[in-house]
Amino acid sequence: xxxxxxxxxxxxxxxxxxxxxxxxxxxxxxxxxxxxxxxxxxxxxxxxxxxxxxxxxxxxxxxxxxxxxxxxxxxxxxxxxxxxxxxxxxxxxxxxxxxxxxxxxxxxxxxxxxxxxxxxxxxxxxxxxxxxxxxxxxxxxxxx
Amino acid sequence: xxxxxxxxxxxxxxxxxxxxxxxxxxxxxxxxxxxxxxxxxxxxxxxxxxxxxxxxxxxxxxxxxxxxxxxxxxxxxxxxxxxxxxxxxxxxxxxxxxxxxxxxxxxxxxxxxxxxxxxxxxxxxxxxxxxxxxxxxxxxxxxxxxxxxxxxxxxxxxxxxxxxxxxxxxxxxxxxxxxxxxxxxxxxxxxxxxxxxxxxxxxxxxxxxxxxxxxxxxxxxxxxxxxxxxxxxxxxxxxxxxxxxxxxxxxxxxxxxxxxxxxxxxxxxxxxxxxxxxxxxxxxxxxxxxxxxxxxxxxxxxxxxxxxxxxxxxxxxxxxxxxxxxxxxxxxxxxxxxxxxxxxxxxxxxxxxxxxxxxxxxxxxx
Amino acid sequence: xxxxxxxxxxxxxxxxxxxxxxxxxxxxxxxxxxxxxxxxxxxxxxxxxxxxxxxxxxxxxxxxxxxxxxxxxxxxxxxxxxxxxxxxxxxxxxxxxxxxxxxxxxxxxxxxxxxxxxxxxxxxxxxxxxxxxxxxxxxxxxxxxxxxxxxxxxxxxxxxxxxxxxxxxxxxxxxxxxxxxxxxxxxxxxxxx
Numbered sequence: 001x002x003x004x005x006x007x008x009x010x011x012x013x014x015x016x017x018x019x020x021x022x023x024x025x026x027x028x029x030x031x032x033x034x035x036x037x038x039x040x041x042x043x044x045x046x047x048x049x050x051x052x053x054x055x056x057x058x059x060x061x062x063x064x065x066x067x068x069x070x071x072x073x074x075x076x077x078x079x080x081x082x083x084x085x086x087x088x089x090x091x092x093x094x095x096x097x098x099x100x101x102x103x104x105x106x107x108x109x110x111x112x113x114x115x116x117x118x119x120x121x122x123x124x125x126x127x128x129x130x131x132x133x134x135x136x137x138x139x140x141x142x143x144x
Numbered sequence: 145x146x147x148x149x150x151x152x153x154x155x156x157x158x159x160x161x162x163x164x165x166x167x168x169x170x171x172x173x174x175x176x177x178x179x180x181x182x183x184x185x186x187x188x189x190x191x192x193x194x195x196x197x198x199x200x201x202x203x204x205x206x207x208x209x210x211x212x213x214x215x216x217x218x219x220x221x222x223x224x225x226x227x228x229x230x231x232x233x234x235x236x237x238x239x240x241x242x243x244x245x246x247x248x249x250x251x252x253x254x255x256x257x258x259x260x261x262x263x264x265x266x267x268x269x270x271x272x273x274x275x276x277x278x279x280x281x282x283x284x285x286x287x288x289x290x291x292x293x294x295x296x297x298x299x300x301x302x303x304x305x306x307x308x309x310x311x312x313x314x315x316x317x318x319x320x321x322x323x324x325x326x327x328x329x330x331x332x333x334x335x336x337x338x339x340x341x342x343x344x345x346x347x348x349x350x351x352x353x354x355x356x357x358x359x360x361x362x363x364x365x366x367x368x369x370x371x372x373x374x375x376x377x378x379x380x381x382x383x384x385x386x387x388x389x390x391x392x393x394x395x396x397x398x399x400x401x402x403x404x405x406x407x408x409x410x411x412x413x414x415x416x417x418x419x420x421x422x423x424x425x426x427x428x429x430x431x432x433x434x435x436x437x438x439x440x441x442x443x444x445x446x447x448x449x450x451x452x453x454x455x456x457x458x459x460x461x462x463x464x465x466x467x468x469x470x471x472x473x474x475x476x477x478x479x480x481x482x483x484x485x486x487x488x489x490x491x492x493x494x495x496x497x498x499x500x501x502x503x504x505x506x507x508x509x510x
Numbered sequence: 511x512x513x514x515x516x517x518x519x520x521x522x523x524x525x526x527x528x529x530x531x532x533x534x535x536x537x538x539x540x541x542x543x544x545x546x547x548x549x550x551x552x553x554x555x556x557x558x559x560x561x562x563x564x565x566x567x568x569x570x571x572x573x574x575x576x577x578x579x580x581x582x583x584x585x586x587x588x589x590x591x592x593x594x595x596x597x598x599x600x601x602x603x604x605x606x607x608x609x610x611x612x613x614x615x616x617x618x619x620x621x622x623x624x625x626x627x628x629x630x631x632x633x634x635x636x637x638x639x640x641x642x643x644x645x646x647x648x649x650x651x652x653x654x655x656x657x658x659x660x661x662x663x664x665x666x667x668x669x670x671x672x673x674x675x676x677x678x679x680x681x682x683x684x685x686x687x688x689x690x691x692x693x694x695x696x697x698x699x700x701x702x703x
Binding site: 006007010011014015038039040041042043044045046047048049050051052053054055056057058059060061062064066076078079080081082121122123124125126127128129130131132133135 | 193194198199202226229232233241244247259262263264287288289290292293294302313315316318321322324339376377379381384389392393397416420422
Binding site: 230231232233234325382383 | 520575591595598
């Protein structure tokens, strides 16, 4: 498996359930805060008619933090929700993925997280497909 | 006349203590946990998120517990909480065409690409009370699963759009106003109206939408498409210089297709109403798209018939239930000041009126 | 990736944002409420040429909804990156700024900054003016928040007299030097010493 790009791993870490990430990364390596975990909100925009001009839909809670490993590498996290440990772990993995540990982390943490996500999505999509309607037309209004 | 009063502190403390006890209810019954509310009263949670205008299922569940199930009180708690949060930024507009749909139906197109997906709906239940639910711990039958189809489902209106049968909704590139930062100013553009409607009271929007169906600002609406599912929320991170996904949220989107004979300014074509709501809020999103369409009479060159749903000042000023309940409920709070003055005034007016119409008993005796 | 990954611009923010920004906000409030009084602030280590006080003011007042204009020498790559990380504030032209930062000379002409609207006088700019020195001596100040008369080492008086004449419209000023700041709201009457 090739190494993910940063945009993808940051998204995967943000979408992961905090408990799943904590189970895969129980011990936290040493780091120094550049910005300690902080809970805030992001205004989410929609588009008129799904594709037109943007409008403000409502906010979502987000926790962010930035840290620096002892080797100097910087990691950032912006994750949905108010779980500071989730943001902390996401920033640690973001930093470590920029070091020599990337291949190991990809195998130990990112690949299992991606699998959990894919399985959960497939299970949901499978339930949705089972509720798909097969129509057969009995009679059209104008023929009656 | 000003009547300064102090006191009531002990009464208030005791009232709060009793409230806490009543909230807990009969202690021989197990206490509700916040995760139980989040998981098992999910539609109440969704409503509180939508009207509280903050997507956080755990917080909404906590608010419902604290408010003893009074959803408007819970919305109030969420609105109060959100004002304490620093705003980190504004997302890239969510792409609902890439929604992973749990439900996707169209009332106008039977055989649409991607199909009609019912999802977990109440629609075809018989609305008979299910007494089996009263017995706890009943085993669940496994939910049937089919082969998953992960391909994005196209918007129905995009199909009509291809033939130019429906009005286009171009992105004008105009920065949308934000109701949470700037006070409401009228006339409002469509972006501001949609923001106000997305956080509006479901009951108010439902009644307004119903009024348009009954003829008060009729818009001949059909549900072109209703979809519920998860979308990615993406945020541009200044220190990174690129956008990342920060999470996912469930949204409900409704697009109505409205018959339109054309007007002084627009050719005959289908027109659109749009509803987009945080969480799974189907009734609200349909109602929102009807009201959105009714409010668009001016830009489409239609007549103003005096219908409430066409009157943006009326709709936008009264749609917010936190504003409404704040103003409504404050009149039960002490108004001794005003009332003393009113009392004096009424007494004086009565005395004057009586003096004019009735001769005093002494005068009659003379 | 073009974004700066230099950790130096990522440091120098508040270590305890909630507590420190509350203290800083209190100091800014006191400065605005009592024009001419000196406030000492700490907690920010912005890149040169910004003063500690200007950094504290930015950390406290600027966020993604507050457009900032950097004038003259204050507009460096490091300052831009520092503001992007710690405040998230968009950097804009002078005309659309809610906060403008620079030396008094760099901020000229000040007439280009937003003065607010008659309905919303609050939609106006706050100027953070970096001064080589800041002392309670010089131009005479009178008005709201001043018992009799205060003094402040303003860079000039004509611009502030003109600004007061537009009241309730006008800009507000924070003067910063090292870790000291003082304020001159638009309501203050400025007279030559």
